[in-house]
């Protein structure tokens with residue numbers, strides 16, 4: 152087992168909240184599976200003594216306060232994933248501000264504490280939504296984990312730094328950026344941080360990436376979603392490219408998590424990166 156402490160994070164959202172075509176007004180019509188799926192994750196984290204950062208959607212916090220409380224009581228950090236899972240570049244700064252406040256209020260009223268960390272839906276802080284850092288600072292956030300330094304058709308700032316660094320917002324104020332993990336091969340950043348890549352790559356690719364990062368002296372940052380441990384979730388129509396990544400090898404996730412937790416040590420973002428929470 153590597154001695155380096157890595158960060159484990161969960162973007163807390165239900166299986167049908169992922170698709171940008173499927174807007175918040177329709178969410179009540181889908182079968183909710185988030186409680187059961189979260190319990191599976193809580194169990195496996197407890198078993199391996201893993202603490203995580205839970206980037207919760209405000210919608211989930213309002214609807215399932217008991218779930219947020221449970222994660223918090225088990226020692227996990229509660230962060231924010233916004234309210235409606237709308238990509239930041241589709242929002243205005245005013246709408247983003249409203250989403251952050253509503254989510255902070257929901258989380259604050261459950262655990263008596265505001266989140267200090269934020270992860271944007273679908274890593275959607277990119278060049279055209281750079282203004283988001285100032286809105287995060289206005290709302291008391293100390294760190295952001297929304298920049299993925301890779302090339303992907305939906306996200307990515309490929310020239311961005313791969314490890315924890317300071318970002319100067321448009322106002323001149325500063326915020327800590329903690330990107331999810333990439334491996335480096337032939338001069339290219341490879342996404343190995345989890346999510347769909349955890350199911351697409353063989354597990355050894357993820358292990359290679361985290362080992363490479365740890366050997367260079369850096370903690371890795373892993374992310375996943377509760378719906379990724381749920382092979383029985385309903386299969387609904389969605390654009391083909393999204394369908395492909397969403398449903399691919401969902402049955403492999405829990406087994407690979409066992410391996411990941413055996414090979415590497417994990418704690419919350421705040422804990423690993425020394426952010427006061």
Ligand SMILES: [Zn+2]
Pocket residue numbers: 162164169232236271272273
């Ligand atoms: Zn998400």
